[in-house]
Amino acid sequence: MSYKIAAPDEYLAITGMNIKNVHITKTAWVWPFQRCTRFSVQPHDYAMNLQAMTKEKLQFLLPVVFTVGPDVNARGANSKFAPDASSGEHAREEDRGDALMKYAMLLADSSEKNKGTQYLENIVKGIIEGETRVLVSSMTMEEIFTAREEFKRRIFRNIQEELDQFGLKIYNANVKELKDAVGSTYFQSLSQKAHEGATNQARIDVADAQLRGNVGEADRRGQQERQIAKINAETAVQKTDRDIERAAAEANLATQKTNLNRDVDIARIQATRATESRDEDLKRDVEVKRAAAELERLRATDVVKATIAREAKQQAADANAYEIEAEARAQFEQANMVADANLQKQLKEAEGITAMADAYAKLGQAFGGPDGLLKYMMIEKGTYIQLAKANAAAVQGMQPKISVWNTGSEGSGSGGNGGGQDSGAAMRNIYQMLPPLMSTIHDQTGITLPEWQFGRLPGNEVARRDENQGSNGTGKEHRNR
Known part of the structure; x- marks a missing residue:
C-alpha cells in the first residue's frame, strides 16, 4: 500500500x-x-x-x-x-x-x-x-x-x-x-489581380476570349496612360504651386533670418553692456563689502580684547568666590562636626545621668526612700567625717560648748563593755548621734541644717538648749550624761 x-x-x-x-x-x-x-x-x-x-x-x-x-x-x-x-x-x-x-x-x-x-x-x-x-x-x-x-x-x-x-x-x-x-496558381493570380488591378480581371478571367482580353488590356492600358498623364499634369501644376510656395517661404525665411540676426546682434550688444555694467556694480559691491569687513574686523579685534579682559576678571572673581565658598563650606562642615560631637557627648552624658538616676531610684527604693538614700551616700562619701573635721577646725582656739551624749546603757546587752553588741549596734549608734550633733552645730555656729538632710530637731532638746543658754549666760561647758 x-x-x-x-x-x-x-x-x-x-x-x-x-x-x-x-x-x-x-x-x-x-x-x-x-x-x-x-x-x-x-x-x-x-x-x-x-x-x-x-x-x-x-x-x-x-x-x-x-x-x-x-x-x-x-x-x-x-x-x-x-x-x-x-x-x-x-x-x-x-x-x-x-x-x-x-x-x-x-x-x-x-x-x-x-x-x-x-x-x-x-x-x-x-x-x-x-x-x-x-x-x-x-x-x-x-x-x-x-x-x-x-x-x-x-x-x-x-x-x-x-x-x-x-x-x-x-x-x-x-x-x-x-x-x-x-x-x-489560383492564389498567385488573385494576388496579382489585387496588386495590378486584378491583372485585368485575371486577363478578363483568363478565359473571356483573347480579343476581349487584348481589347480590355489595351483599354486598361490607355486608361492607365491617360490617368498617368493626368496625374503627371496635376503633379506638374502642383509642383509649380509648391515651387512658388517654397520660393515665398524661402524669401520669408530669409527675411525672418535677417530680422532674427539683427535682433540677436542687438541682444548680444545689450547683454555685453549689461554684463559690463553688472561687473562694475559687482566690483563696487566687493569694495564696499571689503571695507565693511575690515571695519568689522577692527571692531571684532577690540571686542575680542575687551571680552578677554572681562572674561579674565570674571574668572578671577569666580575663583575667589569659589575659594570663599569652599572655606565657608569647610567651616560650616567643621562646625557641624563639632556640634555633632558635642551633641553626642551630651547625649552620652544624658544617658549616663539617666542610668545613674535609674540606679539611684533603685537604691532609694532599697533604703526606704530618698532620705535613706541621702544618709547612705553621706556615710559612704565620708560627709559626716568632713563635717566633724570642719567643726573641729572652726572651734579650735575657742571655748565651745561641749555636749556629750550616751547612745546607750553601758550595762545593756550581754556585757557592760559592749563586747557582746549585735551587728546593727554601730549603725544604730550613728543614727542616734545625729540629733545631738545637729543641735551642737546649731549651738556652736547658729546654723540649722536642712530638715530634708537630717530631719527636724526634737522640741524638748531645742528648748532645753535654749533654757541652759539663758540661765548660764556664759560660755561655760555643760556635760550631759
Missing part, C-alpha cells in the same frame, strides 16, 4: 480491486491488487498543412494549428456516490461521460499497442484533416474568403464533436493564410 500524489498538471488513473472501471483522482491510497498510472493533462499543438479541394474543384493548401488537450472540466457523473457493498465505504461510480476517464483509456490503449504519443497524435490529426476536408468540399473559394470566421467556427465545431469521444478539447484553433497547391 502506498499514497500517491499527482503533480499540478497530472492526474492518477487507478484500476483494479474495488474499482468498477477507472478511478480518476489527484491523490489516493493505492492498495494491493490495484494499478496506478500517471498521465499529463497539458495541451499539445498540432500543426498541419492540409491539402483540400473546394466545391469548384480548386485545390489549395490550408495551414492550421490546433491546441488540443484533455477536457478537465467534463467529469460526467463522477460527482455521484454509490455504496460499496464489499467494503462498506462510499466508492465513486465511474461512467463513460467522464472526459478524463476517456482520455486515460485512450492512453492505455496506445500503451498496449506500444505506439505511445504517436498513436494519440495520429488520431487527433486524422480527425482534424478529415473534418476540414469535408467542410472545405462543401464551400466555394469565395465563401471561404468572405466568411473566414464562420469557416473557422464550423471547423472548430465539427472537429470538437469528434474529439469528445476521446475526452479531448480544442483550446485554440488558428487557420493561417491559404496557399496554392502544387501545380495551382
Whole structure:
C-alpha cells in the first residue's frame, strides 16, 4: 500500500480491486491488487498543412494549428456516490461521460499497442484533416474568403464533436493564410489581380476570349496612360504651386533670418553692456563689502580684547568666590562636626545621668526612700567625717560648748563593755548621734541644717538648749550624761 500524489498538471488513473472501471483522482491510497498510472493533462499543438479541394474543384493548401488537450472540466457523473457493498465505504461510480476517464483509456490503449504519443497524435490529426476536408468540399473559394470566421467556427465545431469521444478539447484553433497547391496558381493570380488591378480581371478571367482580353488590356492600358498623364499634369501644376510656395517661404525665411540676426546682434550688444555694467556694480559691491569687513574686523579685534579682559576678571572673581565658598563650606562642615560631637557627648552624658538616676531610684527604693538614700551616700562619701573635721577646725582656739551624749546603757546587752553588741549596734549608734550633733552645730555656729538632710530637731532638746543658754549666760561647758 502506498499514497500517491499527482503533480499540478497530472492526474492518477487507478484500476483494479474495488474499482468498477477507472478511478480518476489527484491523490489516493493505492492498495494491493490495484494499478496506478500517471498521465499529463497539458495541451499539445498540432500543426498541419492540409491539402483540400473546394466545391469548384480548386485545390489549395490550408495551414492550421490546433491546441488540443484533455477536457478537465467534463467529469460526467463522477460527482455521484454509490455504496460499496464489499467494503462498506462510499466508492465513486465511474461512467463513460467522464472526459478524463476517456482520455486515460485512450492512453492505455496506445500503451498496449506500444505506439505511445504517436498513436494519440495520429488520431487527433486524422480527425482534424478529415473534418476540414469535408467542410472545405462543401464551400466555394469565395465563401471561404468572405466568411473566414464562420469557416473557422464550423471547423472548430465539427472537429470538437469528434474529439469528445476521446475526452479531448480544442483550446485554440488558428487557420493561417491559404496557399496554392502544387501545380495551382489560383492564389498567385488573385494576388496579382489585387496588386495590378486584378491583372485585368485575371486577363478578363483568363478565359473571356483573347480579343476581349487584348481589347480590355489595351483599354486598361490607355486608361492607365491617360490617368498617368493626368496625374503627371496635376503633379506638374502642383509642383509649380509648391515651387512658388517654397520660393515665398524661402524669401520669408530669409527675411525672418535677417530680422532674427539683427535682433540677436542687438541682444548680444545689450547683454555685453549689461554684463559690463553688472561687473562694475559687482566690483563696487566687493569694495564696499571689503571695507565693511575690515571695519568689522577692527571692531571684532577690540571686542575680542575687551571680552578677554572681562572674561579674565570674571574668572578671577569666580575663583575667589569659589575659594570663599569652599572655606565657608569647610567651616560650616567643621562646625557641624563639632556640634555633632558635642551633641553626642551630651547625649552620652544624658544617658549616663539617666542610668545613674535609674540606679539611684533603685537604691532609694532599697533604703526606704530618698532620705535613706541621702544618709547612705553621706556615710559612704565620708560627709559626716568632713563635717566633724570642719567643726573641729572652726572651734579650735575657742571655748565651745561641749555636749556629750550616751547612745546607750553601758550595762545593756550581754556585757557592760559592749563586747557582746549585735551587728546593727554601730549603725544604730550613728543614727542616734545625729540629733545631738545637729543641735551642737546649731549651738556652736547658729546654723540649722536642712530638715530634708537630717530631719527636724526634737522640741524638748531645742528648748532645753535654749533654757541652759539663758540661765548660764556664759560660755561655760555643760556635760550631759
